[in-house]
Amino acid sequence: MSTLPNCLLIVTAEVDAEVEADWGRWYDDVHLPDALACPGVRAGRRYVSSGEIAESERGQSSRRRATLYTTVYELESPAAVETAAFAAMRGWGRFAPYVRSQTRVVVALA
Numbered sequence: 001m002s003t004l005p006n007c008l009l010i011v012t013a014e015v016d017a018e019v020e021a022d023w024g025r026w027y028d029d030v031h032l033p034d035a036l037a038c039p040g041v042r043a044g045r046r047y048v049s050s051g052e053i054a055e056s057e058r059g060q061s062s063r064r065r066a067t068l069y070t071t072v073y074e075l076e077s078p079a080a081v082e083t084a085a086f087a088a089m090r091g092w093g094r095f096a097p098y099v100r101s102q103t104r105v106v107v108a109l110a
Contacts, residue, residue, distance in 0.1 A: 005042065005074040006109040009081060012070045016098040020067070023095045027069070034089040035073065040080025044073040078106050 015023045027046065036044055050067040080086065092099050 007075040009073040011104050013102045014100045019098045038085045040076040042074040046071045
């Protein structure tokens with residue numbers, strides 16, 4: 001039986017279709033390895049979902065079709081995202097103008 005981590009960083013992103021293939025290669029070949037090399041980042045895995053998603057904001061719900069990329073990182077602690085190495089690699093680089101939406105949340109064991 002595996003042990004669940006004490007802290008996670010969960011990042012989601014939607015990118016414009018015209019750069020999706022290039023963005024995916026960059027993410028897999030550059031961004032993810034750079035993130036995994038940061039102190040305090042133990043592991044990470046990227047997922048993709050395509051289809052209908054449900055969103056809500058201030059009690060208003062909506063549904064739409066989208067491709068949503070989610071990366072789940074295992075961290076030693078929330079401090080892992082505060083290191084200089086993490087700050088240096090953070091961001092979408094040349095793809096920033098093509099990222100339509102994103103979320104980033106650090107969750108720690110209570």
